[in-house]
Amino acid sequence: MNKKKNVLIDETFFDEYLSTQGGIRKDLKKSYKFFQNLKPSKRRSLQAQSEDAISTMGITFQLYKGGIIDRAWPLDIIPRIINHSKWIKVELGLKQRIKALNLFIDDVYNQQRFLKLNPVLKDLVLDSSNFLPECKGIHPKNKIWSNICGTDLIRDHNGKFLVLEDNLRVPSGVAYMLENRNVMKKVIPEIFDGYDVNPIDDYPSQLFKCLSDSAFTTKKVKKIVLLTPGIFNSAYFEHSHLAQQMGIEIVEPHDLYVSSSKNVLMRTINGPKKVDVIYRRVDDIYIDPIAWRSDSAIGIPGIYEAWKKKKVSIVNAPGSGVADDKAVYAFVPKMIEFFLNEKPIISQVKTYVCAFKKDCKFVLNNIEKLVIKPVNESGGYGILIGPKASKNDIKKYQQKIRNNPRNFVAQPLIKLSTSPTLIGNKMEPRHLDLRPFILSGKKIFVTSGGLTRVAMKKNSTIVNSSQGGGSKDTWIIH
Incomplete structure (x- = not known):
């Protein structure tokens, strides 16, 4: 262990700010010295200001512990910084990966060519609760099943990015990525001076474009809604935030119904309005009590038939979770070679x-x-x-x-990278991961960075906010 002021470096981990010799990495000197030179009381003050801003802005998440508990979003004010030269390969690798995964899902519900070549995988997939037989024979627009993906990345002891898992059903966290940046700009605007940081505020417009691209209708203006289970859902803050940023309605299941002609209509004070695209934040098996869970209280009867007949687009498509399986994950490199005839650009565990x-x-x-x-x-x-x-x-x-x-x-057990994190008034290393978000429409878009999650407990690698994890603003710099 080397000691450098308030930061302890464990040489078995890749620290993103400090080398094993204790030197500050070139691109991160300004940020590191900014926090290193602050008095402990000033560090505490800045962290307290960020917590006040989060509270004022209403940035929360919900926990279920004997009831619903609203918690303020945990943000550590020392940013995570990644050079654009290292990010280019990650971005290309994520685009390649989601292409292959979407082709795999479409193959599963149609020809099953890949499954026939991998009989063990075939058994795993067809026996999985994520495989929905009702989706067989269906092709969503452009054969894209998972329009919105959140892929979790880690860095190993050499600093190499690896894919840990793909979240293809209802990935969450992007609103917190956006708000982390807003809080940082509000509380410590001077930390951005001297850094050319890629903006991230174009995500809502990119998401709107992605949703619009998924529509079956040829109308120039599409009616898009965000479907939420309701205010008691743990991710409701994100649902309302994204709907507001995109300028679309947020609806609950009782706001929608399926007509006799299989159109999906939204109830409004001016009469029913036809819906073209539903950005669902409801698990697929609950979305239609006729097709799947008959006991679902948050479903829309008949919506599966409307989707099947291409009267409405559902994003992500029902059944996309078939590839959101840790056993299927092991086969992704083979999928890339089979469907794209390419070698994987980014490695996995x-x-x-x-x-x-x-x-x-x-x-x-x-x-x-x-x-x-x-x-x-x-x-x-x-x-x-x-x-x-x-x-x-x-x-x-x-x-x-x-x-x-x-x-x-x-x-x-991968030795996750660490980054200096404010613990009390001291800078201490904590393990972290990264969730970039990938949007697949006519083009594929990858966020510049993503949501960095931090294991706030010493020596822990559990980064989930529901289990005490925190977050950081993630910068891609030039």
Whole structure:
């Protein structure tokens, strides 16, 4: 361990600000010295000002702990800075990846060429709860199923970006990316001086364009709405923020209905209005109680038939979650080669799929060295971190794997990169990841950076806000 003022550097991790020799990385000197030279009381004051701004601006998220709890969004004021020269490859890799994933989903619900070449994957996919047989034979506009994707990236001990997972169903977090920048500009505008930081405020207009591109109608002006389960949903702040920024209506299920001609209509005080595109923030199996969950209280009866008949576009398309599976993730490099005839531009984490007997045996014999994940969980839940687990927890998890190997994958414990983070009035390293957002319409758009999530607890790698994680403003600089 090297000590440099208030920052401790663990040489086994890649620190994004400091080298293993303790020197400040070239592009980050100004930002680092700005915070390093502040008096502890001033650091506390700036952090408090950011928290006040977040409270005043109403930036919240919800937790479910014996009831619904509104929490102020956690933002660390030391920015994460990435040079554009390093970001170019990431952006190209993400565009390549989402192209292949969309082609894969379309293939799953149609010809199944890729599945026929990979019989184990075929069994995994067709047995998955994310596979919706009702979607067979359907092609969304331009064969794009996941128009909006949030891909989680990490940096390994060498600083190399790796894909950790793809969120293809209802990815969230982009509103917090936008608001992090607004808070930083409001509280510490001087920190931007001397940096050429890529703007991110074009995201709402890019999202609107993406949604418009998904419409089946040829009308020049499309009627687009954002469908939310309601104000008690954990991501409602984001729903209302995005709808407002795009200038579209935010609707709840009772605001929409399907006519006898299979058009989707919105109830208004001036009579029903035809809807062309629905940006859904409702899980697909709840969206239509006739087609899927009959007990759904947040569905619109008949909307599946309207979508199937191309009377309305639903973004992301129902069934897109079939590729949002940690077991399917292991096959993405093969998908890129099969569908695009290209080599993957961006690497991903080595993944052992327990549905394979060889992989399962390896995982059971090496579980104390691996991270084990249930394939359909999210938010960091259900994960076993082998090197930190007790012998009793390992035994229990081994039995879970034996009982249902298809439900688990394993990965080596990647040494996530760290970045200086304000803990009290001190700068200390904390682990982080990054979620860029990828929009697929007539063109593919990747956000400049994304939402950086930080594990605020020392030595923790759990970055999810629902489990005590924080966030940072992410800068792509020239």
